[in-house]
Amino acid sequence: MSAPIATGTLAAPIGRPRPLEADAVCKRFGPFRALESVSLRVEPGSVHALLGENGAGKSTLVKCIMGYHPIDGGSIRLGDLEVTPRSPRDAQALGIGMVYQHFTLVPNMTVCENFVLSRAALPFMVDWVRERASLRGFLSGMPFKVDLDAPVRSLSAGEKQKIEILKQLYLKSRIVILDEPTSVLTPAEADEVLTMLHSMARGGHVSIVLITHKFREVTKYADDVTILRRGRVVGHGRVRDQTAEAMAEKMMGGTVPGREKDENAATVGETRLHVDQLEADDDSGVPALRGVSFEVRSGEIVGIAAIAGNGQEELVEVLAGQRPRRAGRVNVSGEAFHATRAQMKTRGVRCLPEEPLRNACVAAMSVSENMAFRTFEARAVLGCFVSTKAMNARATRMVADYGVRTSSIHSPIAQLSGGNVQRSVLARELDGKVDVLVAANPCMGLDFAAVAEIHARIRAARDGGAAVLLVSADLDEIFALATRILVLSEGKIAYETAVQGAAPSVLGRYMAGHG
Amino acid sequence: MTAASREVQTANGRAGGASWAARSVVWADALAIPLLAIGVSFAIFGVFVALVGASVTDVYYQMYRGAFGTWFSLQNTLLRAAPLMLTALCTALPAHVGLVVIGGEGALLVGALASVVAAHALAPANPWVVLFAMGAFACAAGGAWIAVVGALRTLRGVNETISSLLLNYIAIGLFKHLVEGPMRDPASLNKPSTRPIGEANALGDIPGMDVHWGLVYGLVACGLSYLLMRFSSFGFAARMVGGNVRAALLSGLSVHRIIVVTCACAGAAAGLAGMAEVAAVHGTANASLIVGYGYTGVLVAFLARQHPLAIVPVAILLGGIGASGGLLQRADHLPDAAVDVFQGILFVVILASETLRGRMGTGIARRTPNRARVATAGEEVA
Amino acid sequence: MTGGAMGLWGLPLALAGGALRVSPPYLWVSLGECLTEKSGRINLGQEGTLVMGAMSGYAVSYLTGSPWLGVLAAGSVGVVFGALHGWLCSLPRVNDIAVGIALMLFGMGVAFFLGKPVIQPAAPQLPALDLGGWSELAPLRAALKVNLLLLVGVAAAFAMRFFFRRTRWGLVVRLVGEDADAARAMGYSVARVRLLATTAGGFFAGVGGSFLSLYYPGSWNERLSSGQGLMAVALVIFAKWDPVRCLWASLLFGGAGALGPALQSVGYTGGYNLFAAAPYILTLGIMTATSSAHRILTGQPAALTVAR
Secondary structure (H helix, E strand, O other), rough: OOOOOOOOOOOOOOOOOOOEEEEEEEEEEEEEEEEEEEEEEEOOOOEEEEEOOOOOOHHHHHHHHHOOOOOEEEEHHHHOOOEEOHHHHHHOOOOOOEEEEOOOOOOOOEHHHHHHHHOOOOEEEOOOOHHHHHHHHHHOOOOOOOOOOOEEHHHHHHHHHHHHHHHHOOOOOOOEEEEEEHHHHHOOOOOOHHHHHHHHHHOOOEEEEEEOOOOHHHHHHHHHEEEOOOOEEEEEEHHHOOOHHHHHHHHHHOOOOOOOOOOOOOOOOOOEEEEEEEEEEEEEOEEEEEEEEEEOOOOEEEEEOOOOOOHHHHHHHHHOOOOOOOOEEEEEOOOEEEEEEEEHHHOOOEEOOOOOHOOOOOOOHHHHHHHHOOOOOOOOEEEEOOOHHHHHHHHHHHHHHHHOOOOOOOOEEHHOOOOHHHHHHHHHHOOOOOOOOEEOOOOOOOOOHHHHHHHHHHHHHHOOOOOEEEEEEHEEEHHHHHHEEEEOOEEEEEEEEOOOOOOOHHHHHHHHHOO | HHHHHHHHHHHHHHOOOOOOHHHHHHHHHHHHHHHHHHHHHHHHHHHHHHHHOHHHHHHHHHHHHHHHHHHHHHHHHHHHHHHHHHHHHHHHHHOOOOOOOOHHHHHHHHHHHHHHHHHHHOOOHHHHHHHHHHHHHHHHHHHHHHHHHHHHHHHHHHOOOHHHHHHHHHHHHHHHHHHHHOOOOOOOOOOOOOOOOOHOOOOOEEEOOEOOOHHHHHHHHHHHHHHHHHHHHHHHHHHHHHHHHHHHHHOOOOOOOOHHHHHHHHHHHHHHHHHHHHHHHHHOEEEEHHHOOOHHHHHHHHHOOOOHHHHHHHHHHHHHHHHHHHHHHHHHHHOOHHHHHHHHHHHHHHHHHHHHHHOOOOOOOOOHHHHHHHHHHOOOOO | OOOOOOHHHHHHHHHHHHHHHHHHHHHHHHHHHHHHHHHHOOOOOHHHHHHHHHHHHHHHHHHHHHHHHHHHHHHHHHHHHHHHHHHHHHHOOOOOHHHHHHHHHHHHHHHHHHHHOOOOOOOOOOOOOEOOOOOOOOHHHHOOEEEEHEEEHHHHHHHHHHHHHHHHHHHHHHHHOOHHHHHHOOOOHHHHHHHHHHHHHHHHHHHHHHHHHOOOOOOOOOOOOHHHHHHHHHEEEEOOOHHHHHHHHHHHHHHOOOOHHHHHHOOOOOOOOHHHHHHHHHHHHHHHOOOOOOOOOOOOOOHHHOOO
């Protein structure tokens, strides 16, 4: 591993952090230009927000800074020195650390082991007694308390996130980059974390780069902001000189999507989906659902608000037939529902799981075949052979109706972009009569246009008489779509309220488990 | 999704609807790499041959002679290819549902035993009836044997490769116990065998050849398997299960049933191979049946990329190599393990050659298993 | 050894002695597989490595006259096979499980191919340690006659546990097996760690193989191995990936393998083939009982769940 900098050596980071500068950075992946002449400057001891919608290039930029990708043009500077980190290890040696969107903690190991292992230079033999003592000393100066011996898999998402941040401080990072850190936290936890980071920056110990798409966080906690759109910088400056509207406009490129229009034309009818005292375990055999009960009526959208790890993933899996239940009942239109194919067909039960490529598609099969998952045995030739003509005709129709962008219906579905995969699955699931629709985080990772489109489709399904269950970690989405909100916390329904007049802070408290 | 079913999916997915250029790239990909692998394997085998002091060119010549050189050796090759086609299906069919099963050896033996039982039970009846019963019993027994593997995997999560391998050993133990014990023919002193099924019940030869009808069993089974997996509704469902179990569950498919039924079909094919060996070759069940047809069948399946139609030429190729083994022993004094070495080399090289796939064409025929993971992580390329 | 003089104690003693005598290959191969699997890779080709180790150990012992050199040679051959497995699996798009099967067949083929000349001659065997020398009873002495490789194996089991808990490299191996992405983010080369772990695992398997040809059963022929390499993989699952548990499990499996001969020694001779199948049935039973379709097994390195 060669030295990451051109000249001189860098001593262990002490004292004030240096300014971090990206100077006309370019990055290409094949023909695709991810970053085009991006410049930004992070002042020492400041909180710098990096704003932009999904696909703007924020993640790519920080990954270049962290050494994951070599840059194709421009330079990265730390103070006066130009640096070329070739790996996250190099970046760490320079005092730059990152807290990722997905956790990098090892689930099967304890908190203590995770801290020690993250160090660059491990001793040949680890003296756990001494390491533990030094860790306790370090933690005593921190505002968060953690249990060193807890296995990481038993911790909540919020606790894991805090440990990730603490890990960076333990490693003495002077510049800490955070990628959407509050997406897995409740509003209260988010405030706690951001306040702490803000005060540390104020104290001159670290500089913070905060990737986010939430204006509230930018205006409340950040000092400077850089706005990216399609790989270019479209705006930058001090936060106090900007307004949220101006920033939003720059982020969208001038067309701010208006608030979604919802003429709720549906009439709420009878109960279609009835879940009664449902119990199920997660992959480790630990109970994830501990007696969940609720109802969804036709013509309404019920939102389940939950933070990752509280059972909503398992709930959707049970309803979709991907996980067995331990106890309790699921009734659709008054009759017991066991997620068999025949029942799904006759009762019109459809499911739009999160991460559609992972959960609802076969990556190597074509778009046409994927769209036929519910119907491939229809119009069978000689009673047992798949009619490819019917399959392709159906796929062509659905691709046209839903605007799926694909070079051909025979392309492997994995070649489509995330938004188009979601559209394909949506097309398949909403085909025909839908009586019950279970949707989980349907718009994760999609740009605003796709989000609006998918929300419109879900509303259309509701207007057609479907009972829609929307499971989402995004409160904004729930507020936009649902009429009733249920909070799922630690495997139980902790709170129920109508959307009208619901307070996000109250919901946040229940989501975090503090009633 | 395992690499086994991925192969199957990509071949099906890519072949449809792309341009002429793209299609020819796919064919180049599918043919050139196995051919390259075979060539490299011959070269490496040459090194081993040289190590034991034999003449490399002579060995190659004898292999050709023993496999395809004369009408006699060609028939010998076909005789060996017949059971290989069937045992290869024992690996190829479960591959479509994402399982790696190597239990052909055990299913063959169990099928052989069952066919002998059937023959003795129906002894005085019309030979057609007896043969039919033998085949049915063999399929049932072999099918049940591998169905256990599938059931253990889908209901209890037991690794199917290990369990099918263990069942091979268990089948060998059971086979030997029965053949040397309760089912033993008192007249077979030197080599314990079951009582013969009788001349009348022997499976005859295809008219015009010295090759028995078992070859036709193999051809028909491969053809039916192709039709089943590629065109039928069950095959579509099976490929969904092999491609992504979660998507299959989401669509309400009965995954347990599909896996167990597919495994049962796989085991039935191998069991049928056992019946053919008993009825056509040996006339009885004894240790001559334990010659590794099952394991060679695994190799055939991988070499054929789990494609039922490709199994036919590959089985003939490997049958030829096996047929030349005797000649290699006599002419070049190579140990009889020479054929095993060659097959082992071929297997390893074929697997290593997987990395070359997708590099034949540039942008057109691209394999995208890893993109699936990238796309789902919510991280678009930017 | 007759059971007559010992009465009721004959059978358990025969079993215990059998366990001590038969278990070293299980122990060594399972330790090697444990190390490999802790790094997140499964090696089903250990059977081939085992047989190659047996053959090369025997051949070198015959050629040099020293059985210990044979053991060393067997370990070296194991290193080569382990490295081959590791390298093949590190190539993109290559299936671990298929490579294991291929190497199993390849190893066995090569072993019988190159080993043909040494089937007849008798090679010097490994000496036995007479741990039961203090006893007057012949059966007890026979039961306690063990080989140094067993004792070294026992020490290795404890050393390996220490390795995983307290040393830097042990922790790195565990990290790579648990979360390859995290390991990569911390700058460790996942491919290199797995390659080294697989290579070292091959060494253990090779040594285990040398035991078969140089001590018990003590000869080299085509019927030498009977799946110990494969059973070791199941053994590691049963032992929940802990080296010291691998030790106890090996003794258990050794006892099962010794069941046939032990029963013969006290007079039961029927059903030999079925008893020979006992270890496999035991393995299958254990795997069925301990696996679960829905739960991740405790102690299982996370990387292995993906590799099914």
